Amino acid sequence: MTPKPLDYESLNENVKKVAYAVRGELYLRAAELQKEGKKIIFTNVGNPHALGQKPLTFPRQVVALCQAPFLLDDPNVGLLFPADAISRARHYLSMTSGGLGAYSDSRGLPGIRKEVADFIGKRDGYPSDPELIFLTDGASKGVMQILNTIIRDENDGILVPVPQYPLYSATISLYGGSLVPYFLEEEANWGLDFYNIRQSVAAARSRGITVRAMVIINPGNPTGQCLSEANIRELLEFCFQENLVLLADEVYQQNIYQDERPFVSARKILFDMGPPMSKEVQLVSFHTVSKGYWGECGQRGGYFEMTNLPSQTVDEIYKVASISLSPNVPGQIFLGLMVNPPKPGDISYLKFVQESKAVLESLRRRAQIMTDGFNSCRNVVCNFTEGAMYSFPQIRLPPKAIEAARKAGKAPDVFYCLGLLEATGISTVPGSGFGQKEGVLHLRTTILPAEEDMPAIMASFRKFNDEFMEQYENCRGYSRM
Amino acid sequence: MGSTQSPPVTFASINPKVLKCEYAVRGEIVSHAQRLQQELQTKPDLHPFDEILYCNIGNPQSLGQQPVTFFREVLALCDHPSILDKSETHALFSSDAIARARQILDLIPGRATGAYSHSQGIKGLRDAIAAGITARDGFPANADDIFLTDGASPAVHMMMQLLIRSEKDGILCPIPQYPLYSASIALHGGSLVPYYLDEAAGWGLEIFQVKKQLEDARSKGIAVRAIVVINPGNPTGQVLAEENQREIVEFCEKEGLVLLADEVYQENIYVENKKFNSFKKIARSMGYGEKDLSLVSCQSVSKGYYGECGKRGGYMEVTGFSADVREQIYKVASVNLCSNISGQILASLVMNPPKVGDESYESFAAEKNGILSSLARRAKALEDAFNGLVGVTCNKAEGAMYLFPRLHLPQKAIEAAKAVNAAPDAFYARRLLDATGIVVVPGSGFGQVPGTWHFRCTILPQEDKIPAIIARLKAFHESFMGEFCD
Numbered sequence: 030m031t032p033k034p035l036d037y038e039s040l041n042e043n044v045k046k047v048a049y050a051v052r053g054e055l056y057l058r059a060a061e062l063q064k065e066g067k068k069i070i071f072t073n074v075g076n077p078h079a080l081g082q083k084p085l086t087f088p089r090q091v092v093a094l095c096q097a098p099f100l101l102d103d104p105n106v107g108l109l110f111p112a113d114a115i116s117r118a119r120h121y122l123s124m125t126s127g128g129l130g131a132y133s134d135s136r137g138l139p140g141i142r143k144e145v146a147d148f149i150g151k152r153d154g155y156p157s158d159p160e161l162i163f164l165t166d167g168a169s170k171g172v173m174q175i176l177n178t179i180i181r182d183e184n185d186g187i188l189v190p191v192p193q194y195p196l197y198s199a200t201i202s203l204y205g206g207s208l209v210p211y212f213l214e215e216e217a218n219w220g221l222d223f224y225n226i227r228q229s230v231a232a233a234r235s236r237g238i239t240v241r242a243m244v245i246i247n248p249g250n251p252t253g254q255c256l257s258e259a260n261i262r263e264l265l266e267f268c269f270q271e272n273l274v275l276l277a278d279e280v281y282q283q284n285i286y287q288d289e290r291p292f293v294s295a296r297k298i299l300f301d302m303g304p305p306m307s308k309e310v311q312l313v314s315f316h317t318v319s320k321g322y323w324g325e326c327g328q329r330g331g332y333f334e335m336t337n338l339p340s341q342t343v344d345e346i347y348k349v350a351s352i353s354l355s356p357n358v359p360g361q362i363f364l365g366l367m368v369n370p371p372k373p374g375d376i377s378y379l380k381f382v383q384e385s386k387a388v389l390e391s392l393r394r395r396a397q398i399m400t401d402g403f404n405s406c407r408n409v410v411c412n413f414t415e416g417a418m419y420s421f422p423q424i425r426l427p428p429k430a431i432e433a434a435r436k437a438g439k440a441p442d443v444f445y446c447l448g449l450l451e452a453t454g455i456s457t458v459p460g461s462g463f464g465q466k467e468g469v470l471h472l473r474t475t476i477l478p479a480e481e482d483m484p485a486i487m488a489s490f491r492k493f494n495d496e497f498m499e500q501y502e503n504c505r506g507y508s509r510m
Numbered sequence: 511m512g513s514t515q516s517p518p519v520t521f522a523s524i525n526p527k528v529l530k531c532e533y534a535v536r537g538e539i540v541s542h543a544q545r546l547q548q549e550l551q552t553k554p555d556l557h558p559f560d561e562i563l564y565c566n567i568g569n570p571q572s573l574g575q576q577p578v579t580f581f582r583e584v585l586a587l588c589d590h591p592s593i594l595d596k597s598e599t600h601a602l603f604s605s606d607a608i609a610r611a612r613q614i615l616d617l618i619p620g621r622a623t624g625a626y627s628h629s630q631g632i633k634g635l636r637d638a639i640a641a642g643i644t645a646r647d648g649f650p651a652n653a654d655d656i657f658l659t660d661g662a663s664p665a666v667h668m669m670m671q672l673l674i675r676s677e678k679d680g681i682l683c684p685i686p687q688y689p690l691y692s693a694s695i696a697l698h699g700g701s702l703v704p705y706y707l708d709e710a711a712g713w714g715l716e717i718f719q720v721k722k723q724l725e726d727a728r729s730k731g732i733a734v735r736a737i738v739v740i741n742p743g744n745p746t747g748q749v750l751a752e753e754n755q756r757e758i759v760e761f762c763e764k765e766g767l768v769l770l771a772d773e774v775y776q777e778n779i780y781v782e783n784k785k786f787n788s789f790k791k792i793a794r795s796m797g798y799g800e801k802d803l804s805l806v807s808c809q810s811v812s813k814g815y816y817g818e819c820g821k822r823g824g825y826m827e828v829t830g831f832s833a834d835v836r837e838q839i840y841k842v843a844s845v846n847l848c849s850n851i852s853g854q855i856l857a858s859l860v861m862n863p864p865k866v867g868d869e870s871y872e873s874f875a876a877e878k879n880g881i882l883s884s885l886a887r888r889a890k891a892l893e894d895a896f897n898g899l900v901g902v903t904c905n906k907a908e909g910a911m912y913l914f915p916r917l918h919l920p921q922k923a924i925e926a927a928k929a930v931n932a933a934p935d936a937f938y939a940r941r942l943l944d945a946t947g948i949v950v951v952p953g954s955g956f957g958q959v960p961g962t963w964h965f966r967c968t969i970l971p972q973e974d975k976i977p978a979i980i981a982r983l984k985a986f987h988e989s990f991m992g993e994f995c996d
Contacts, residue, residue, distance in 0.1 A: 034735060034766040034804050037834040041675050041698075044838055049809070052629055052844035074847070079625035093590035096852075097582045100602055108598040125820075131572035132812075132819040135536055166660045166822060169846050177697075178524050199845045203671070204525075241518045274518045311519050319626075326626040327851035329660065329822075341521040345528050350534035352693045354567075355664050357590075357850045358820035 046202040049460025050197050055446050058421040059456035069454045070486060072474040073420040075250075077324030080477040085323060085384050087114060087377045092359050094118035095129055097284045113376045121362050129358045135351040137164025138333070138358070145332055148368035152296035156337075161335045164356045164364060168280050168317040168331035173200050175276065175313050175333065178346055179241050181208035186238035188273065190229065192248040192421065192463035192471070209233040209240055212466060215423065219254040219411055223263060231273060242274045243267070244273075245295070248281040248416025251473040253396075253461050255290040261298040265310055274311035274338075280331075281417040283321030286393040290415065296336055312336040318363045320418065322388040324501065328358030333385040392418070395476040395483055402487030407498045413478060419461070424470050424494075430501035442470040448497060453489045526537050531696035533689050534955025535567055543949040559947035563979065565589055566913045566949045566967045568744075569816030574972040576875055580607055580870045581859050587611035588855055606869040614855055623851045629844040630827070632851070639825060642861030651827060657839065658825045658857060661847045662774050662810040665826035667694050668842055669770060671807055672835075673735045676698035676963040680727050682720065682737035682767070686914065686964070690743040702726040705736055706959055709916065712905055713746040715739075717757040724765060736768035737761075739789070742775040742909030745956050746968040747889075749784040751909040755792040756830055759803060760906060761963040768804045774824070777814030777912040778887035784908055790829065800824035804830035810858045813911065815881040822861075823853030867981035868912025888976055889913070895980040899987045911970060914953070918962040923994035935963040946982040 037045075042176035056073050062070045071079060078084060090110050093100075095118050095261045100106050106115060117287060125139030136142065142159035149157035161342040165171040171473055173196075179185065180201070186209040189197045201208045211226040213219040231242050245264055247256045256264075268275045285292055296314055318330035370385075371378040396414040403411035403422040411422035426434075426441050442459035449472075450456055460471030478486055517660050521529075547562045554560065564572065571577060575727055584607050594612060615621040617634025631638065636653035643651035659665040673679060674695065680703040683691045684974045695702045707713040720737070739758060741750045750758075759988050762769045771789040779786055811823035828839060839973040864874040889907040896904035896915040904915035919934050927937035935952040942965075943949055953964030 034768045035673065035831055035835055037838070039674055039675075039735075039934050040835065044842060046674055047841060047845065049841060049845045052847070074626060076624035076626045077624075079620060081620065084624045088588040093586040093593075097586035098591055099582075100586070101577065103602055105598065109593050109602060110598060126573070127569075127571035128577065128820070130570075130577045130818040130820050132567065132569045163638075167846070173846075178528055179519060181523075181525050196845060203842070203845070213970075241523075244771065272518050325624045327622070327624045329849070329850040339520055342519055342524060345521070345524060347698070348533060349528055349531070349907060352531070352533045352690060352697075353537070353667075354661070355662060355820065355822075357853060360850055374880055473669045479767035 032317055036195065043203050046445065047199045048202070049197060049199045050458050053458075053462065054443065054460055055450060055456060058447065059450055060492045061303045062450070062454070067454055070478055070482075071456050072478060073322060073456050073458045075207065075475055075477070076326050077330075077418070077477050080475075081479045082388060082477065083290075083384075084323050084325065085348060085381060086433050087381050088323075088325070088363055090377075091117045091121065092362055093176070095121055095359070095362055098122055099129060111376045113371065115433065117366070118467065120178075122253055123197040123364060125358065132355040133358055133361065135353075135355050136162070137356055137361050141250070141361050144365045144369045149294075149296070149334065153294055153300070155297065156332065157299045162332055162336075163335075163346070163350060164330070164332045164361050166331070166356045166360060167319065167329040168278070168315045168333070169196055171315055171331055171333040172196060172276070172278070172351060174346065174495070176206070176433070177204050178342070178349070179274070180204040183207055184238055187238040188226070188240060188243040188499050190246060192251050192280070192460065192465055193244070194246060197244050198464070207233070207238050209238065210464065213249070213252060213254070215412065215466075215469070218415075219249060219252040221256075221260055222303055223267065224359035226267065235371060240271065240273060242276055244278065245297070246278040248280065248284060250278075250417050251419045251421040252412070253414040253417045253419055253421065254412070255287070258293050258298060261293060261295055263297055265295065265306060269306050270312050273315065277314045280320050282316065283323075283389070284392060284418060285416045287413070292416075296334070309337060310337055313338070318360065320369050321367070322385045322392070322465045323363075323367055324388075326364050326484060328360040328363045329357060330364040332364060352447075362503060379490060391480050392476060395472050395478075395480055398480075398483050398487065399476050401476070402483075402491065404483050406491045406494045409494060417499070418475050418477060419473050420476055421463075421471050421473050424472060425432045426470055427498065427501040430497070433501065442472060445470070445497070446472050449490070449493050452493045455486065455490060515957070517933045527697050527699050530748050532692040532955075534774035535689060537955060539863065539936070539943060539949060539951065540564075542940065543943055546947070552742045555854070556876070556946065558945060559695055559982070562947045562949060563971055563975070564949050565971065566966075568813060568968055569819050570911070570970050571819065573970045575881060575970070576818050576877070577818060580864055580874050581816060581818070581856060583607035584610050584614065584859060585852055585855060588614055589852065591615055591621060591676070599656060601904055604870050606864065610859075614858070619957075623855075624746065625851075626645050627848045628853065629656075629849060630656065630701055631849060631854045635854050638858040639861045642858075643650060643788075643790070647788055647794070649791055649794040650970065651790075655827050656825050657827050657828060658823075658849050658854045660822040660824070660853060661812060662772070662808040662824035662826070663690055663851075665806075665808050665824065666690055666772075667697075667841065668700045668959065669768075669853065670694045670700065670734070671825070671842065672838065674698040674766065676896070677701050678733055680732040680734040682734060683795055684715070684738065684740060684743070686745050686958055687738065687952065688740060688772070689955055691738050692957070701727070701732055703732065705737075705765065707743070707746055707960070709905065709962075712908075713743060713748040713757070715750065715754055717754075717761055720761065730762070734765070736770050736983060738770040740773065741789075742778060744772075744775065744910050745912045745914040746905070747910045747914065748905070749781070749786065751784075752787055752792065755787060755789060756796060759789065759793045759796060759798060759970050763798060763802050768806065771805065771807045773807055774810040774813050774980070776809065778852070778882075778885065778911060779909045781906070781908045786909075789827045790827065800830045802830070809857075809861075811860050814860065815878045817881075818856055820854045821856050823856040823859055868879075871938065883968060885911070886974050888971075888973055890979065891976050892967065892969055895983065899984065901991055902987070906968060911968050912955075913967050913969060914964050914965070919963055920994045920996045921993065922996055923990070926994060933963075933967055938963070938990065939965050942986055945986045945989070948983065987992065991993055
């Protein structure tokens with residue numbers, strides 16, 4: 030038989046190395062079960078609208094009008110759309126040359142990039158330059174673009190937190206770079222340990238790796254911790270000393286569930302620190318419409334902002350962006366609306382605030398319900414979800430369970446999560462998909478199921494877990510030694 | 511104390527593949543045009559023209575083409591479904607658009623257009639697209655073979671990523687080609703193996719030429735993995751004859767090549783004697799099945815009569831790959847989670863437009879035919895205009911959205927270009943821009959037989975502007991040739 034031109038054996042090895050567990054084995058099994066008629070609760074990905082969160086009304090009104098601009102001339106349009114949505118639609122259409130159907134500037138519409146810059150300026154108290162803001166089809170595309178610019182070969186290392194959102198590990202594999210892990214300290218609320226970070230860097234360098242960049246996810250995914258100003262300052266100083274570009278994934282900046290550590294951007298801290306650091310430390314910051322209280326994952330809207338990158342590099346990044354012509358225009362408008370929402374006095378303001386608050390307050394309650402729920406389960410310990418959208422409980426599996434997993438040919442956390450799925454329909458992602466310390470097992474779930482469903486879900490989980498632990502902890506015992 | 515090294519991300523230390531790739535469609539000439547445009551706003555009398563005419567990029571709606579009403583009605587309703595149940599909605603939207611929106615929303619889990627979908631795209635929309643492909647070709651298509659992407663370009667990148675392991679992997683590309691291919695190959699570190707289209711034969715593809723290039727590459731130790739065929743062609747506009755297509759299919763099967771069929775202009779055909787045949791249809795009608803041919807077919811919502819570039823909608827249909835390879839394609843798609851939902855919906859509409867008997871059919875057909883017949887007229891008008899210029903020859907645009915005239919430049923012009931370190935066609939294009947405000951892309955951006963010069967000009971400016979454009983082109987060209995005549 031003639032070998033096919035594209036056989037598995039002849040694929041790009043880097044593609045084969047990629048792993049992205051968020052839509053991996055557990056998800057595929059869950060989808061199979063769903064096809065067979067089982068009710069599945071998908072908590073594998075931060076996808077709020079899929080779990081019943083409603084879109085905010087105002088942005089949908091505006092974008093619908095932008096899609097169908099002939100409505101704006103119809104005398105009946107006021108029956109269905111408020112006047113401020115109508116004027117906002119005109120505002121965004123006037124920024125385009127030809128409406129939603131024309132490729133925009135490859136960096137995104139200048140008018141929207143200006144709105145993003147204004148938002149950043151107001152948020153941080155330092156002006157932002159629209160020319161250094163590039164809109165992308167979701168933040169993920171931006172991350173991939175920046176990593177592709179940095180990584181030359183397998184000798185280029187990127188510092189990535191463990192646990193991390195596996196976009197980073199997958200992209201580094203895809204582009205043939207090296208992932209240099211730094212472990213977050215679970216016992217210290219997923220805190221940073223600079224001693225460990227320095228050791229990691231030294232070890233990488235001794236293997237001939239040039240460490241080029243450091244990824245920080247704040248608030249954390251899957252871990253949810255919110256960094257303090259002191260943390261961020263330490264990070265920036267570290268990047269300055271070690272000559273690293275800081276990649277600040279700040280997509281969860283609106284998802285904060287405690288009051289001790291509100292969100293502060295890496296950029297603000299950098300400028301607070303003044304020269305020389307504020308002029309020298311290279312920083313790329315990422316944001317999106319997919320998270321926060323918007324949850325508009327399906328629109329694929331996002332941006333990155335570059336600080337202290339030389340203009341030649343910015344030109345090269347622009348060049349690569351231009352090959353894909355432009356980010357999708359409706360997604361850009363969602364982004365504009367997110368950074369420039371209705372203001373007090375606007376017709377739609379009260380409803381907008383009410384809808385937004387409802388989502389955030391509910392998320393805050395669910396973060397607590399879930400954390401408490403996990404902590405009430407046998408052999409489960411869970412740090413509080415300070416921010417983002419996930420819970421990442423530690424599951425302490427008895428030795429017999431680990432043995433059973435081995436016999437089944439599965440990693441222990443995968444084994445547990447598959448069991449959980451089959452028994453309860455709850456589809457999670459095993460901790461190994463995010464990275465964890467050797468022998469310490471977790472799973473990631475989202476806090477997104479509807480609030481009224483939470484008690485039943487947690488009860489279902491507890492029932493499975495406690496029975497599982499009962500089964501594998503019985504007195505016959507088994508020593509791993 | 512900070513490091514004394516230069517910062518980590520400098521021009522000298524970025525990925526060299528990024529440095530190597532080029533994309534002339536939005537390259538230097540366009541940056542210059544944007545500068546001129548800004549100058550026009552502040553100093554309108556500075557230039558001998560009062561507007562910049564962007565003829566560099568296939569972006570129809572930026573030059574006044576109107577979107578298809580039915581499509582936009584459905585998209586607006588899908589964006590804001592809460593109005594579907596209101597009685598006032600019937601006053602603003604056609605009832606078949608309302609019905610289609612409901613039908614589409616029923617295919618989306620939870621009717622949630624703001625949720626990430628399946629990484630290949632919403633299943634029900636893929637079913638609809640598969641049905642559209644089947645109706646078009648007369649051969650069955652499968653939803654599982656379809657990957658919906660943010661435009662066709664990301665699909666091309668995905669395939670290059672899979673195919674290219676090192677610079678020893680080669681991809682056969684037509685010359686001239688749409689520079690997404692050369693840029694993508696460079697970005698992924700592969701080798702472009704050119705096969706030259708024959709300008710004297712209407713940009714025809716000679717299979718023995720392709721074979722020669724293949725063998726030449728192999729003798730240099732290149733593993734040629736795939737062949738890109740753009741049909742209808744970009745920038746060249748030719749529509750392949752069926753016989754040609756059959757030769758290509760046979761060639762791929764024999765040589766073990768993946769056929770990457772860029773078919774985004776499938777609805778842009780302007781000549782009576784040619785029609786679009788998908789490579790899948792040709793292969794299947796030859797009796798070639800999944801075991802015989804690995805085929806990737808790309809389609810987009812950006813072109814045709816719909817011209818919805820800004821939506822970023824498109825798909826690739828992938829057939830003839832083993833299950834483990836398809837798993838890898840799925841895996842790469844899943845890292846980006848999914849393409850934008852509105853674009854997915856639009857792709858399903860494009861492949862399943864209103865039919866005879868639908869309430870919106872008459873107005874839809876009028877819009878579609880209006881746009882396509884106008885494109886055909888503009889293609890002809892510009893082709894004739896170029897052929898009417900001394901020292902310019904221009905092949906017909908049988909399809910797509912471009913003309914690619916050849917410049918037979920006098921020696922003096924070539925030397926003048928050399929003196930300012932510019933390629934002669936770039937020199938010409940720059941002069942054209944400075945004199946008329948018309949932006950075209952130099953042929954070197956697409957590749958051409960060495961020593962020949964071209965530029966690509968779109969046929970997209972609105973029809974009423976075409977006479978003035980032709981007049982200005984003519985005036986500029988005559989002046990240029992007068993300046994540089996030998």
